[in-house]
Amino acid sequence: MLPLTTAYPALQSLRALLSGFAQIFLQQHPGCGLLVLLAILVGAPDLLAGALLGGLTSTLVAQRRGYPPADIAIGLYGYNGILLGLLLSLKLPWTPLLPVLIVTSAGLSSLLLAPWMQRMRQQGWLPAFTFPFVLLGWLLLALTAQLQWPTDTPPAPPGMPELNAPQLLLAVLRGLGQVIFLDSPLAGLCLLLGLHLADGRAAFWALLGSSGGLALAITQGWPDEGALAGLFGYNASLAAIALAQVHRNPLAPAAGILLALILQPGFSAVGLPALTMPFILTCWLIRAGAQSWQRAVKDSTPTG
Known part of the structure; x- marks a missing residue:
């Protein structure tokens, strides 16, 4: 057969x-x-x-x-x-x-x-x-x-809603959707279910990454409309998923979330759309750092 x-x-x-x-x-x-x-x-x-x-x-x-x-x-x-x-x-x-x-x-x-x-x-x-x-x-x-x-310009966002628990939850789901340019909480929920179907641990870290982006944006006074649209969460989510696949220690994906959030505003400063580059740089830097640490430990270990 x-x-x-x-x-x-x-x-x-x-x-x-x-x-x-x-x-x-x-x-x-x-x-x-x-x-x-x-x-x-x-x-x-x-x-x-x-x-x-x-x-x-x-x-x-x-x-x-x-x-x-x-x-x-x-x-x-x-x-x-x-x-x-x-x-x-x-x-x-x-x-x-x-x-x-x-x-x-x-x-x-x-x-x-x-x-x-x-x-x-x-x-x-x-x-x-x-x-x-x-x-x-x-x-x-x-x-x-x-x-x-000519480019399609999205409609101007409506007036800012009050920051309450339901709005924050919807913003976390939007952070997942923004990985694929979606501003819909329902779309974010579909993505979360898809991640849970493939790997429950990945779904957990994706949520944590999007939540971290939202929390940092609010505490740092970054634009509320961007925060509630999930624009500060998607790179952190991707970095957390990628690093959690490689490192069982939760410190690595947690560090990835923070580093992705730190890197993302720099692209706006130089006039480049961030896209998923903060996620890529985060994973590269953490992997390069881990390899350098392993080499240093190996070199410092006495032989014989």
């Missing part, structure tokens, strides 16, 4: 696509990916087509280039394309140019990721995470600004 993935290639491709949606949150559970899809459908259905086009393109390019099937199957060549599709659909109106930009950038994300992953495994490079998305996202946003293409 043929294996399921051989007998049903369409099912295999669907599983890889759903895993790509889950990999945005560093998971590889197709059920989690399905709930991420549902979150987009609930929170911003107009972004769904771009996300699907980006994920399909980046996965197809990886297949055509002959990249490792195991990596493709768990969604590692899907998530950067999905994020680029979401970003471009958010920033640009649907014109014939938009799908061209999504397909081109999503394909490039796979071409950038493959050599990085090879060097990570062979030479010990730091993980790429969402760096292809960030790099291409910065270039595309700069290009649209230079060419003065």
